[in-house]
Amino acid sequence: MLLELEARPTASRRMRVLSPLAAVALTLLASLLLFAALGKEPLAAFRVFFLNPLRDVHALTELLLKATPLMLIATGLAVGYRANVWNIGAEGQFIMGAVAATGVALAAGDGGAWTWVAMLLAGACGGGAWAAVPALLRTRWRANEILVTLMMVYIAQFVASWLVHGPWKNPEGFNFPQTRLFADGSLLPILVEGTRLNAALPLALATLLVAYVFLERSFHGYQMQVAGEAGAAARYAGYSASRAVWIGMLAGGAMAGVAGVAEVAGPMGQLTESIASGYGFAAIIVAFVGRLHPLGICLASLLMALLFLGGEQAQQFINLPSSISKVFQGMLLFFLLGADLFIGYRLRFARAANPGRLSWKT
Amino acid sequence: MATLHDSRPGAPRLALRGIRKVYPAVVANDGIDLAVMPGQIHAVLGENGAGKSTLMKIIYGVTQPSEGEIAWEGRSVRVTSPAHARGLGIGMVFQHFVLFDTLTVVENVALSLPGNPDLADLARRIRAVSERYGLPVDPCRLAHGLSVGERQRVEIIRCLLQNPKLLIMDEPTSVLTPQAVRTLFTTLRQLAAEGCSILYISHKLDEIRELCHTATVLRGGKVTGTCVPADESLASMARLMIGKELPRCERGAADGTGEVRLAVRGLSQATADPFGVALRDIRLEVRSGEILGIAGVSGNGQQELLYALSGEAPLADAAAIRLCGTAAGRLTPGRRRALGLCFVPEERLGRGAVPHMSLARNGLLTAYGSGLLRFGMIRLRAMHELARHCIERYDVKCGGPDAQARSLSGGNLQKFIVGREILQCPRVLIVAQPTWGVDVGAAAFIRQALLDLRATGTAILVISEELDELFEITDRIAVIAGGRLSPATPTAQTSLEEVGMRMSGVWPEPRPAIDEPEPDPDDGPCPPAGELEPWARRHATGKGHSHAA
Numbered sequence: 001m002l003l004e005l006e007a008r009p010t011a012s013r014r015m016r017v018l019s020p021l022a023a024v025a026l027t028l029l030a031s032l033l034l035f036a037a038l039g040k041e042p043l044a045a046f047r048v049f050f051l052n053p054l055r056d057v058h059a060l061t062e063l064l065l066k067a068t069p070l071m072l073i074a075t076g077l078a079v080g081y082r083a084n085v086w087n088i089g090a091e092g093q094f095i096m097g098a099v100a101a102t103g104v105a106l107a108a109g110d111g112g113a114w115t116w117v118a119m120l121l122a123g124a125c126g127g128g129a130w131a132a133v134p135a136l137l138r139t140r141w142r143a144n145e146i147l148v149t150l151m152m153v154y155i156a157q158f159v160a161s162w163l164v165h166g167p168w169k170n171p172e173g174f175n176f177p178q179t180r181l182f183a184d185g186s187l188l189p190i191l192v193e194g195t196r197l198n199a200a201l202p203l204a205l206a207t208l209l210v211a212y213v214f215l216e217r218s219f220h221g222y223q224m225q226v227a228g229e230a231g232a233a234a235r236y237a238g239y240s241a242s243r244a245v246w247i248g249m250l251a252g253g254a255m256a257g258v259a260g261v262a263e264v265a266g267p268m269g270q271l272t273e274s275i276a277s278g279y280g281f282a283a284i285i286v287a288f289v290g291r292l293h294p295l296g297i298c299l300a301s302l303l304m305a306l307l308f309l310g311g312e313q314a315q316q317f318i319n320l321p322s323s324i325s326k327v328f329q330g331m332l333l334f335f336l337l338g339a340d341l342f343i344g345y346r347l348r349f350a351r352a353a354n355p356g357r358l359s360w361k362t
Numbered sequence: 363m364a365t366l367h368d369s370r371p372g373a374p375r376l377a378l379r380g381i382r383k384v385y386p387a388v389v390a391n392d393g394i395d396l397a398v399m400p401g402q403i404h405a406v407l408g409e410n411g412a413g414k415s416t417l418m419k420i421i422y423g424v425t426q427p428s429e430g431e432i433a434w435e436g437r438s439v440r441v442t443s444p445a446h447a448r449g450l451g452i453g454m455v456f457q458h459f460v461l462f463d464t465l466t467v468v469e470n471v472a473l474s475l476p477g478n479p480d481l482a483d484l485a486r487r488i489r490a491v492s493e494r495y496g497l498p499v500d501p502c503r504l505a506h507g508l509s510v511g512e513r514q515r516v517e518i519i520r521c522l523l524q525n526p527k528l529l530i531m532d533e534p535t536s537v538l539t540p541q542a543v544r545t546l547f548t549t550l551r552q553l554a555a556e557g558c559s560i561l562y563i564s565h566k567l568d569e570i571r572e573l574c575h576t577a578t579v580l581r582g583g584k585v586t587g588t589c590v591p592a593d594e595s596l597a598s599m600a601r602l603m604i605g606k607e608l609p610r611c612e613r614g615a616a617d618g619t620g621e622v623r624l625a626v627r628g629l630s631q632a633t634a635d636p637f638g639v640a641l642r643d644i645r646l647e648v649r650s651g652e653i654l655g656i657a658g659v660s661g662n663g664q665q666e667l668l669y670a671l672s673g674e675a676p677l678a679d680a681a682a683i684r685l686c687g688t689a690a691g692r693l694t695p696g697r698r699r700a701l702g703l704c705f706v707p708e709e710r711l712g713r714g715a716v717p718h719m720s721l722a723r724n725g726l727l728t729a730y731g732s733g734l735l736r737f738g739m740i741r742l743r744a745m746h747e748l749a750r751h752c753i754e755r756y757d758v759k760c761g762g763p764d765a766q767a768r769s770l771s772g773g774n775l776q777k778f779i780v781g782r783e784i785l786q787c788p789r790v791l792i793v794a795q796p797t798w799g800v801d802v803g804a805a806a807f808i809r810q811a812l813l814d815l816r817a818t819g820t821a822i823l824v825i826s827e828e829l830d831e832l833f834e835i836t837d838r839i840a841v842i843a844g845g846r847l848s849p850a851t852p853t854a855q856t857s858l859e860e861v862g863m864r865m866s867g868v869w870p871e872p873r874p875a876i877d878e879p880e881p882d883p884d885d886g887p888c889p890p891a892g893e894l895e896p897w898a899r900r901h902a903t904g905k906g907h908s909h910a911a
Contacts, residue, residue: 006386011766217739222726225719232713235674236705237727238696 004348005341015343020289020296023335024303030331040318048317049324053309061195065267066305069094069259071204073283074301075211076255078292080248082215083228087249089134089149090256091280092156093127097257098264099160100126102179102271105186105264106168115185120203120261127257128250130156135249139242145249153280164273178272188265200262205298207255212294224248256280278326282308285333304329373436375400375559376421376452376528381430383416390416391427392583398528403550403560405570405591407603408580409801411771414563417580418530421561422454423447435527445476453521454530459513463506463637470505471520484523491522495549506637510659511542518549529553530561535569539659540829540862547573565603565802567596579603604802611806611834613813620650623790623821624671624703625684629691631670631677639663639845641670646840646847648790648821653812654850655836656825657861663845664825665708668794671823672705673698686789699728702789706780706796710772714779717768721760721778722749724767729786748785756781757807773800780808784815791815792823797831809835829858843867 028050035045053059073090080087087093101119108115130152137143164177173180188198214221227234227244234241259279264271286304290296311325374397383391391413398404408414419425421432423441432439434450441447444454461470468485475484485501492499497515499508508516514534521529531550535543550573554560562574570577571591579587579602587602597607629644641663648654658664669675671683673695680691685701693701707713715724725748726734734744749763756777760770767775776797783791796812797805813835816822825842826832832839833853840850841864848869851860863869 008386213739217742219726219730219735219738219740222723222740226716226727229718230712230716232709233716233727236672236695236707236713238673238694238699 005345006348008344008346011343012346015339016291019339019343020291020300020336022339023289023332026335026339027328027332030335031328034324034327038320040320045314045318045320049310049314050306052313052317053306058195059309061192061197063302063305063309064201065195065197066308067301068200068204068266069262069279070283070286070301070304071298072200072207072259072262073252073256073280074286074290074297075204075207075294076252077283078287078290078294078297079211079215079221079224079251081287081292082221083224083244083248085138085228085245085248085252086146087131087134087149087252088146088284089131089151089153089280090252090283091276091278092149092153093130093253093256094260094263094276094280095153095156095160096130097123097127097260098271098275099156099163099260100257101261102163102168102264105182106179108183108186110183111185113185115183116188116199116261116265119186119265120258123257123261124254125257127260128254130257131249131253132246135246138249139245145245157276160271160275161273164271168271170270179270181270182265186265187269188262196267198262198266200258200266203258203262207258208294208298211251215294220247256283259283282329285329289332289336303332307332372400374398374433375435376561377433378417378421379431379433381417381420381427381432383413383420383425384428389583391420394430394580394583394585396578396585398559398561400527400559401554401557402576403554403562403574405574405577406561406563406580407565407567407570407577407599409565409604410773410799411801412580412603413583414580415532416583418454418532418561418563421447422452422530448524448526451525451527452530453524453526453528455514455517455521455532455534457532457534459510459517461505461508461513461516464504466502466504467499467508467516468501470516471501471523474520475523487523488519491519495519495522495552496545497549510661511538511545514538514546522553526558528559528561530563532563533565534562535564535566539865540858541866543569567599567603570599571596581605600802606803611809611813613835614817620652620819620821622647622684623650623686624648624792624823626671627682627684628679629667629670629677629682631666631675633666639666641666641845644847646823646850648823650789650819650821651816652837653816653822653824653835655832655839655853656823656842656847657829657832657839657865658825658827658842659865660827662843663847664794664842666845667842667847668705668707668792668825671792672703672707699731704728704783704786704788704791706776706783706791706793708794708798710775710779711768715767715775718766720749720764720766721753721758721770722746722763724778725749725752725763725782727782729782732786748782752778752781752785755785756811773804776800777804777808780811784811787818788815788820790821790823792825794825795828796824796826797828798826805831829861832861833858841865841869 031049032042032046035042053063073094077087077090101123104119104122105115133152134143134145134148137148138145164179168179170178170180188200191197191199191201223239224244224247226237227239227241231241260275263275268275282304286297286300289303290300307325307328311322314320314324315322376398378394378396381391381394382389394417406414406417420427421441423443423446432441439450441450468481468488471488472479472481472484488499488501491497497519499512499515499519505513534546538546550560562570564570571594574591577589577591578585579589581603589599589602591599601607624647626644626646629641631641633640639662644667646654670677673693676694677683677691680689682691684690685698685703688701690698690701711717716727722745726740726745729748732748734741734748746763752758753760753763758778758781759774770778780796793812796808800808809831812822812824824832824836836853838850839853839856839861841848841861843865844867848864
């Protein structure tokens with residue numbers, strides 16, 4: 001008996017849906033092995049990591065709170081990824097969105113109950129502007145946007161760091177690298193009293209809907225996807241390739257910027273040095289686990305939020321390093337890419353006695 | 363001619379028994395038997411998709427059969443790789459040549475030989491072979507300056523240097539002028555007379571009748587017959603190949619009095635691509651209700667002309683192209699489309715259609731103006747309806763409007779693209795290689811669709827390498843060579859020979875037309891192109907280029 005990998009005549013639709021589910025199942029399975037290897041009782045650790053964050057209403061609102069920025073960023077990124085625009089610098093755009101919003105909040109001081117609206121706009125512009133640089137470099141001089149967006153993450157981190165250590169440092173903050181706490185008008189309205197869940201969640205859900213309409217129903221979205229997938233066809237039909245790059249980059253940047261606002265004007269209430277904490281990179285995984293489709297992204301962001309919170313729980317209750325959630329993120333992506341192979345291929349059992357056939361070779 | 367009928371005694375040089383090749387979606391070869399005798403020119407005849415290429419890949423060791431046996435000179439072998447095949451004495455000349463443009467001929471040949479041959483010695487051997495078989499090629503020239511016919515000669519010489527006992531030629535004449543075809547046939551006959559067997563793959567019946575001693579006909583992966591081509595008629599061979607009579611197109615007479623819809627005057631454009639062709643002073647007119655054909659060996663400026671006409675490479679001079687009276691030289695493809703221009707490009711997958719998108723969405727690609735949009739949103743139902751209509755009307759065999767473009771065969775995708783463009787009721791339609799790689803039945807269907815469109819008054823420009831096709835459907839024929847376009851002649855008043863001459867860049871001085879009184883200032887003796895370009899210009903020695911007419 002020989003195992004043989006055989007190309008499918010057409011890509012399997014069923015596997016496209018099943019593959020993320022298989023990746024989740026395999027990640028959960030592997031987590032048991034990992035807990036055992038770390039000397040913890042696997043089932044107990046599993047319960048702390050994966051079930052604790054779902055135990056009651058308050059825990060669920062925390063999950064939604066954590067999922068919101070992921071949902072926002074991943075949706076914006078998916079718009080670009082559908083057009084083969086590889087923005088991997090959402091982390092930096094997130095930071096610049098947060099910085100821009102903080103600027104508005106600090107300027108407004110205590111005045112204005114609606115400052116948070118201006119902050120959202122400023123955040124979108126900040127993130128968008130940070131993404132516009134690689135878009136310009138790509139469309140003008142064909143600079144690779146993967147490299148440029150990634151490098152701009154580090155610039156953004158240093159800008160934020162400089163601001164909180166320097167001009168924006170809270171004078172009454174015992175020299176901690178952080179700004180003043182924002183006034184009430186500069187914080188997003190709370191949805192459920194007594195929790196931290198805020199108005200960013202409905203905003204994220206609305207974004208999902210808009211993205212769905214844009215990608216699946218609008219002619220602009222269609223043109224952009226044609227330009228991304230087949231440049232020659234776009235040129236033949238008269239669609240602009242550089243517009244596709246601009247839309248893709250700006251969507252990703254603006255949404256990451258809004259996510260940054262949701263963080264500073266939400267649970268943080270101020271700008272700190274470690275504002276981004278990996279949301280921008282985790283959202284890349286969310287976008288792919290969600291199959292670059294708004295509905296999938298909605299589910300995937302909840303899953304990723306669970307991994308984040310699970311890591312915190314594991315640190316608190318069973319004394320595991322919180323970076324274990326990064327291990328799970330990595331495993332999830334690893335299993336997803338593996339399972340995706342079966343969208344285009346299938347396994348077959350072949351009789352070894354068949355002379356004319358080479359396994360794996362062809 | 364056919365003095366070498368396969369009556370030689372002895373074992374066949376190559377014998378295939380029950381060859382079967384299964385791919386996941388299709389059975390490409392199914393129980394194929396074939397025997398090639400020494401010194402025999404053996405045709406393998408079949409439509410696209412009949413399994414000819416797969417069979418040749420099996421013989422040449424590119425792929426392995428799922429079942430069946432190959433016997434080489436009486437001994438059963440398993441050809442594991444092309445190198446192994448060459449070791450056995452099997453050479454193959456591919457349809458698409460694989461030469462490095464920046465290397466010389468001798469360097470290109472050296473790359474395919476084992477070891478590290480001495481270039482000076484190799485150049486001598488190349489000269490010897492090229493003289494012996496009438497294949498003139500200068501070993502020191504760079505490959506990018508070679509015409510397509512010369513490239514083919516290099517490929518043949520490359521094979522001959524290894525003294526093959528079997529030479530496989532894959533559709534060798536598809537890129538040649540009629541004159542170059544004659545030269546090739548002389549060479550092949552000489553090779554056969556010396557005992558080399560030749561497997562000649564083609565779908566051109568008249569060539570096979572003229573050249574080949576015997577023919578094996580494939581259809582749908584199976585052998586449907588073996589015949590002596592000289593004893594058969596074209597119709598009887600066509601029946602074996604496609605299983606029915608060769609379809610003919612019906613056409614009405616041209617009146618030639620329609621308004622000028624597409625007018626090109628003095629279109630010149632340099633090329634940014636070092637291996638591209640600069641366009642020089644192109645003039646043409648296409649009237650409502652006529653089909654103008656442009657013949658020519660590929661790589662003589664067809665691509666560049668099409669890019670200029672479609673707007674994918676806009677011109678600096680707006681007036682060089684007039685579309686229904688509007689100066690269109692600088693307009694984008696979208697603006698030209700709005701003026702009534704539709705265009706079927708040569709590459710179907712990736713340019714004419716987006717591979718991973720459904721047919722419905724591929725319909726939207728250019729037909730968005732046909733009521734498929736509302737407030738910038740796609741009308742999904744109308745989009746599906748258009749695709750369904752196109753599929754039905756143009757007999758596209760596919761899984762429906764949701765099938766991905768890449769899942770269709772080349773011929774069916776071409777029918778869909780042609781249908782999509784025709785359904786937009788164009789005022790001007792430009793079609794590049796309408797039936798390239800399309801099977802005989804679909805090709806006749808597409809030609810008929812073009813003729814029907816002509817009857818409704820559309821001005822149609824067809825650029826094709828298939829001369830038979832141009833003679834069948836066009837009203838006038840012009841020839842492109844070396845970036846220049848010959849004046850158009852009424853198809854009924856010209857001949858294959860005359861068009862063939864023009865394909866090598868030689869045509870009479872254009873008589874000043876009534877609406878173009880100014881004489882061309884720089885029209886010296888026409889620079890030769892195609893077969894003659896550019897070597898003949900540099901070394902006017904006359905050695906070679908024996909256009910055995």
